[in-house]
Amino acid sequence: MQNLTTKLLMAAALVAVAGCSKKPPAQLPPAPPTESTPAPETTQPEGPVASTVVPGSKEDFLQQVGSDRVFFGTDKYDLDSEARAILDRQADWLAKYPNVRVTVEGHCDERGTREYNLALGDRRANSAKNYLATKIDASRISTVSYGKERPAVEGSDESAWAQNRRAVSVVITGM
Structure with missing residues (x-):
């Protein structure tokens, strides 16, 4: 009798578990686009074209300044002449738009400990901030x-590391 009870309980458990299984969705989401998918062609209107870039916007900043980032040497946070020239253009643009704020992000390459890179990224961000100020x-x-948490370029070679040692000015519109 105990054997029959055990078998009935096992059967009931199997039926209960089978009833809880997930049902497949009625319609699957579309597959992600592949790189071989051609981009849709757009036609340019004839005649003078009005700019779609709003003055004082992030896009305007990139278009007018040319770069939102400055680069640093290995384990360095001092600004070279090229970095100062970029920051001068950023400051000129920011002076034209007094309602725009900026956050300077400090970044490092993948080498070094997390703590070291966070501290170095902070020094890089503050170096750019102090110059802008x-x-x-x-x-x-x-x-x-x-620190090293948000690389611009993946890779473990000097080319990738050089692009990841940076300070990036991120425009924040509307104070």
Whole structure:
């Protein structure tokens, strides 16, 4: 009798578990586009074309300044002449739009400990901020360090590392 009871309980458990199984969705989502899929062609209107870039926007910043980032040497946070020239253009643009704020992000390459890179990223962000603060109101500039957590380029060679040792100015519109 106990054997029959055990078998009935096992059968009931199997039926209960089978009833809880997931049902497949009625319609599957579309597959992600492949790189071989051609982009849809767009036609340009004839005649003078109005710019779609809004003055004072992030897009305007990139278009007018040319770069939102400055680069650093290995284990360095000092600004070279090229970095200062880029920051001068950023400051000139920011001076034209006093309602725009900027966050300077400090980044590092993948080498070194997390703690070391967070500290170095902070020094890089503050180096750029301090330079900008000589040209515009410092209260419009904030900093954040991402260390090695947000690489711009994946890779473990000097080319990738050089692009990841950076400070990036991120425009924040509307104070």
